[in-house]
Amino acid sequence: MRSQDMSETSEGTNHRPKLFVDTVGCQMNVLDSELVIARLRSQGYELTDDPLAADTILFNTCSVRQHAEDKIYSALGRFKSLKKKRPNVAIGVLGCMAQKDQDEILKRAPFVDIVVGPGQLARVPELLEKARSEKTPQMAVSKARTGGTKLEVVDSFEEFDPIREQAMRSSPYQAFVRIMMGCDKFCTYCVVPATRGPEQSRDPAEIVEETRLLVDQGVSEITLLGQTVNSYKFRTGDGRQWRLSDLLTELSDIPDLRRIKFITSFPKDMTDDLLQAVRDLPKVFRYLHVPAQSGCDEMLRRMKRLYTVAQYDEMMARIRETVPDCAVSSDFIVGFCGESEESFEKSIELVRRSRFKNSFIFKYSPRPGTKAFELYADDVPEEVKKRRNNDLLAVQSAISQVDNQAFVGQEFEVLVEGPSKSFTGDLSAVSGPVQMAGRTMTDRICVFEGNSRLIGTYSKVRVVSASAVTLFAEVVTDRVTHGRPSAWTLPVIS
Ligand code: 5AD
Ligand code: SF4
Numbered sequence: 001m002r003s004q005d006m007s008e009t010s011e012g013t014n015h016r017p018k019l020f021v022d023t024v025g026c027q028m029n030v031l032d033s034e035l036v037i038a039r040l041r042s043q044g045y046e047l048t049d050d051p052l053a054a055d056t057i058l059f060n061t062c063s064v065r066q067h068a069e070d071k072i073y074s075a076l077g078r079f080k081s082l083k084k085k086r087p088n089v090a091i092g093v094l095g096c097m098a099q100k101d102q103d104e105i106l107k108r109a110p111f112v113d114i115v116v117g118p119g120q121l122a123r124v125p126e127l128l129e130k131a132r133s134e135k136t137p138q139m140a141v142s143k144a145r146t147g148g149t150k151l152e153v154v155d156s157f158e159e160f161d162p163i164r165e166q167a168m169r170s171s172p173y174q175a176f177v178r179i180m181m182g183c184d185k186f187c188t189y190c191v192v193p194a195t196r197g198p199e200q201s202r203d204p205a206e207i208v209e210e211t212r213l214l215v216d217q218g219v220s221e222i223t224l225l226g227q228t229v230n231s232y233k234f235r236t237g238d239g240r241q242w243r244l245s246d247l248l249t250e251l252s253d254i255p256d257l258r259r260i261k262f263i264t265s266f267p268k269d270m271t272d273d274l275l276q277a278v279r280d281l282p283k284v285f286r287y288l289h290v291p292a293q294s295g296c297d298e299m300l301r302r303m304k305r306l307y308t309v310a311q312y313d314e315m316m317a318r319i320r321e322t323v324p325d326c327a328v329s330s331d332f333i334v335g336f337c338g339e340s341e342e343s344f345e346k347s348i349e350l351v352r353r354s355r356f357k358n359s360f361i362f363k364y365s366p367r368p369g370t371k372a373f374e375l376y377a378d379d380v381p382e383e384v385k386k387r388r389n390n391d392l393l394a395v396q397s398a399i400s401q402v403d404n405q406a407f408v409g410q411e412f413e414v415l416v417e418g419p420s421k422s423f424t425g426d427l428s429a430v431s432g433p434v435q436m437a438g439r440t441m442t443d444r445i446c447v448f449e450g451n452s453r454l455i456g457t458y459s460k461v462r463v464v465s466a467s468a469v470t471l472f473a474e475v476v477t478d479r480v481t482h483g484r485p486s487a488w489t490l491p492v493i494s
Helices: 027-042 066-078 080-085 096-100 103-108 118-136 150-156 204-215 244-252 272-280 299-303 311-323 342-354 373-374 383-407
Strands: 016-023 056-060 090-095 114-116 137-139 174-179 221-225 234-235 241-243 259-262 287-289 327-334 358-363 411-419 436-441 447-448 458-466 470-475
Touching: 027 090, 027 118, 027 174, 027 221, 056 114, 066 080, 066 096, 066 114, 066 241, 090 096, 090 118, 096 103, 096 118, 118 137, 118 287, 150 241, 150 373, 174 204, 204 221, 204 244, 204 287, 241 244, 244 259, 244 272, 272 311, 299 436, 299 470, 311 342, 327 342, 342 383, 358 383, 383 458, 411 447, 411 470
Parallel strands: 016 056, 056 090, 090 114, 114 137, 174 221, 221 259, 287 327, 327 358, 447 470
Antiparallel strands: 234 241, 411 436, 411 458, 436 447, 458 470
């Protein structure tokens, strides 16, 4: 978010309304923003990356940790003076924070025009319209989990997966597809079951149709999204019970769809049929993101994760046995309530023996409204959380560094996604090779010199060296253009 003098921009006249969207948080939010933008565009809005040029500024927010919320409140603070100078600019808070804080947002930032929870996003255009015409803030949130019958609560979290629009995705070749909404696990530290509501799986026919449409638009890699994506279940009208493995099989039949990834899995629901699908379906990534959260039984019990460390180990053994080359990544929370040095050491041991591809590590952040907030004291000091975070990360990085060396000399097919993070110029102004990035079927990032023509292709690369997070590679080709480094000759498109 840029913090410039808000007075710089003059009110535009006679132009399509301009929309600026700031998205934080998980992939679900990225998808939600894409869908909201598409909907507003269909109503005449035009997207801008300059908030000062915008008539409508939307924040799609995250409540998983306090830090994410603090950032949004301070960003909102910066827009207060803009709103004073240009009262016609509409400001909206969407997503998990809107559902969690509701009126609190209007108390802290009374200049906000719309507050819309993740289960009400279809109403964004209508609410913007109403806020403008009635000049009063509009709020649309879903029912609290205990705010009605199960059906009433479910109904209040409306499905929002409208027709996809190609122009709105950051990549023309990759897309997210939601297969589930909400979560029913109720881990004690987590706001998601409250903010995203009850678990609801989408009809497989709809998922297949949406994917076909995306493929028609040029997408060749999809990522299926769900908070506990492997808990997917849906009974169709003919009485058939669909599991994630069935959906993967069905999606695999779509011609021109080349890759299918799914995130995030819940350890207890890692069934054998799913592992066999990962093993047997060549289009499915050999990659599982299965958060462990802790390596200590007492912590897992307090977190209400519904499995023990032994069960997690058993799941890892089944993964390794069924799909030996499968990459596994994990999440950990350090400094959870009551985590002693000894408990923490157990997380270190779990990381050591599991040999994850990578781990996402978070310092526990108490969230009002959760069971952990109510039941347990946040008793691990911030410096201790910080140290444990660094220590666990260091152990994971050392493992990734060692394990990645095994790939040196090997060849992989990658989907070339675009220039690597280190590239900052205008790609169209470059005629020679630049550093490109792509992922393997085990979700490993490869970086290599390549021409921008490679973007969107499936190219073969050979790994020449590796760090803990990146495989450094060169493009493999049997057509070498003389006088140029072989690394940027024509792509091998298999
Ligand atoms: N504090 C810290 N980390 C959390 N996560 C979820 N809730 C919290 C919290 N209150 C982490 C978990 C989850 C990831 C998305 O965020 O590790 O897997
Ligand atoms: Fe949160 Fe647990 Fe659901 Fe994941 S499984 S979204 S951590 S409640």
